[in-house]
Amino acid sequence: MLLPFAMGVVTSFAFPEFSSTSGDNNRVPFIIFMGVALSLTAFGVLARILAELKLLTTDLGRISISSAAINDVFAWILLALAISLSGDRSSLLVPLWVLLSGTAFVIACFTIAPQIFKLISRRCPEGEPIAEKYVCLALCAVLIAGFATDAIGIHGIFGAFVIGCLFPKGHFADAIVEKIEDLVMGLLLPLYFVMSGLETDITTIHGVKSWGRLALVIVTACFGKIVGTVSAALLSKVGLRDSLVLGVLMNTRGLAELIVLNIGKDRKVLSDQTFAIMVLMAIFTTFITTPLVMALYKPSETTQTQDSDSYKNCKRRRKIESEKEEEQTHQLKVLICLQSGKDINPMVKLIEASHGRNQNKETFCVYVMHLIQLSKRPSSIRMVQKARRNGLPFWNKKRDNVLVAFEASCNVRNVSVRSVTAISPLVTVHEDICSSADSKHAAFVILPFHRQWSSLEQEFETVRSEFQGINKRVLENSPCSVGILVDRGGLSDNDSEVASRSFSLSVNVLFFGGGDDREALAYGLRMAEHPGIKLTIVAISGSDISKSYILEAQETPPFLLDERFLAAIKNKAAISTRFEERIVNSTYEAVKIIQEFCECDILLVGKSSERPFVSKLPVMMKMDYPELGPVGNLILMCTSVSVLVVQQYTTRNPSVVGSVSVAVVETP
Numbered sequence: 159m160l161l162p163f164a165m166g167v168v169t170s171f172a173f174p175e176f177s178s179t180s181g182d183n184n185r186v187p188f189i190i191f192m193g194v195a196l197s198l199t200a201f202g203v204l205a206r207i208l209a210e211l212k213l214l215t216t217d218l219g220r221i222s223i224s225s226a227a228i229n230d231v232f233a234w235i236l237l238a239l240a241i242s243l244s245g246d247r248s249s250l251l252v253p254l255w256v257l258l259s260g261t262a263f264v265i266a267c268f269t270i271a272p273q274i275f276k277l278i279s280r281r282c283p284e285g286e287p288i289a290e291k292y293v294c295l296a297l298c299a300v301l302i303a304g305f306a307t308d309a310i311g312i313h314g315i316f317g318a319f320v321i322g323c324l325f326p327k328g329h330f331a332d333a334i335v336e337k338i339e340d341l342v343m344g345l346l347l348p349l350y351f352v353m354s355g356l357e358t359d360i361t362t363i364h365g366v367k368s369w370g371r372l373a374l375v376i377v378t379a380c381f382g383k384i385v386g387t388v389s390a391a392l393l394s395k396v397g398l399r400d401s402l403v404l405g406v407l408m409n410t411r412g413l414a415e416l417i418v419l420n421i422g423k424d425r426k427v428l429s430d431q432t433f434a435i436m437v438l439m440a441i442f443t444t445f446i447t448t449p450l451v452m453a454l455y456k457p458s459e460t461t462q463t464q465d466s467d468s469y470k471n472c473k474r475r476r477k478i479e480s481e482k483e484e485e486q487t488h489q490l491k492v493l494i495c496l497q498s499g500k501d502i503n504p505m506v507k508l509i510e511a512s513h514g515r516n517q518n519k520e521t522f523c524v525y526v527m528h529l530i531q532l533s534k535r536p537s538s539i540r541m542v543q544k545a546r547r548n549g550l551p552f553w554n555k556k557r558d559n560v561l562v563a564f565e566a567s568c569n570v571r572n573v574s575v576r577s578v579t580a581i582s583p584l585v586t587v588h589e590d591i592c593s594s595a596d597s598k599h600a601a602f603v604i605l606p607f608h609r610q611w612s613s614l615e616q617e618f619e620t621v622r623s624e625f626q627g628i629n630k631r632v633l634e635n636s637p638c639s640v641g642i643l644v645d646r647g648g649l650s651d652n653d654s655e656v657a658s659r660s661f662s663l664s665v666n667v668l669f670f671g672g673g674d675d676r677e678a679l680a681y682g683l684r685m686a687e688h689p690g691i692k693l694t695i696v697a698i699s700g701s702d703i704s705k706s707y708i709l710e711a712q713e714t715p716p717f718l719l720d721e722r723f724l725a726a727i728k729n730k731a732a733i734s735t736r737f738e739e740r741i742v743n744s745t746y747e748a749v750k751i752i753q754e755f756c757e758c759d760i761l762l763v764g765k766s767s768e769r770p771f772v773s774k775l776p777v778m779m780k781m782d783y784p785e786l787g788p789v790g791n792l793i794l795m796c797t798s799v800s801v802l803v804v805q806q807y808t809t810r811n812p813s814v815v816g817s818v819s820v821a822v823v824e825t826p
Contacts, residue, residue, distance in 0.1 A: 162382030166196030190240035199226040203412030222407040256311040288333040362431040383409040411440040475601035477639040479680040493600040504649035527578040588631035596637040607644040662690040664758040671720040674764025677806035756797040765805040
């Protein structure tokens, strides 16, 4: 802050307010206003830029947001000094009285306000609604503080700022913000920007000298802030590129800048021309922040290098099916995603059914991710700010309601369950899922279907169509195998007890052939290790399939891989597993077999099959849900059973691993 403040003081010499003889009384306040305006960093605007760029959880984001917060405190102190000096200066006692009164006000606030707020917080326990009288009391305290500082001779916003700093952070503050932020952010703040725009008269900037002052202010503002930040960062042994990014981020200006400029204009310290010049400077410096940061900051380069080096030396499962015996003993890590509370019961039952025969935490680990859309609301920004360590999950005691409900329902024994909250724009939330799956070395990602089943109406209701796009993008970019769970009431039933001896589930696997079907069958075999699971495997093949593959002269025909796979699992399958082999001559027979084996709790199928007759199914002409594949669409169209559609990971699948760090908050 020191270098841009000094350059602001020097830049003020080029403006008429400094050289004007009629403005001697305002010369010192003008110098301080210029220094504050050039050294200020807009905390709120910076937080939103970092959140949009998904940098808020990186080390650079944490450093810049913390620096901006401290910067703001000193800026408000200097602003209070400038306001006190810009008042009536007919007597030296007036500014002295303002400073002493302002100091006394701050001391009184720090002495009295915390005790009152602590008393209110004790009477408002966490988890219970805040009484309206306490909300009114808090807002009255803000208004009284603003009135007091305005009466002293300092701007009313300074008193409100002091009360905001002293407000106890926690559920009480969150409740206050939740009640007023819609009004403030949706109505009052836009009106304030409109008023600032109406006060800005760009036509006052005319002539070479005026445009020269504009260029001078922009250059000195950028140079002072960037060079000052880079120098401090290099002294702290931060790399050159990261130092430059920090400098650009700290060069952000916005609402706080407009507040300073409006106060200066109201106090007759800034002329219309100087006000317009400073507003244009604030707009320009904020506008260039995002493109410059995107050009300078390349987290994917370092992340991809680190990931590639680490994965060469570590044993990593990217799918459930494994040809090597030793890989089958490795811990299976599954990432489960939740869209809403309705996904809890189906996923809990799936977890209980999947932890297999060896019921210990060393063989099965589950990560549960709640997907939350990142909005412009300050509450969403604050949730992202809780994340740490370069976007990787951060252990936190506070959990959202969905995860609390999930953990209450998930009484699964001997399974390591960790909950995660992914806060991101829906357009890029698939990056959160893929990056988290990759960083946690997950072998399987389970996504809920974007439509939820209504038991009363006996039909699907669309929750959010955007989640269909998320599922598609995860299928395209996932670093491991993916499953999409379509629950039609069979798994969401609350009556059946989970994680107990009475737990039971009937599972059918339709095996047509191919990698996706082998992966679905491998997952079904793991479920069959649970004593309460009854598994039925239905191997469906066509009469002329082998001939068609032999004619293609492949080295290892896919049907041979399928036959070897089926032969291997017949010798190792659990006693409760039943095999059925069916040969079909037409798509009609295939549809009848699918309908025949839909009398179960859940059906497992592969997304894509390599069998020729699958491509001739009646749904191939128009699939409403291409992410489910032809067999999945046929099941939804002709049956009412719950289904898990599985796509096996292949090296041909693209990956977004190593992309921009994600905004993730993880809870134990």
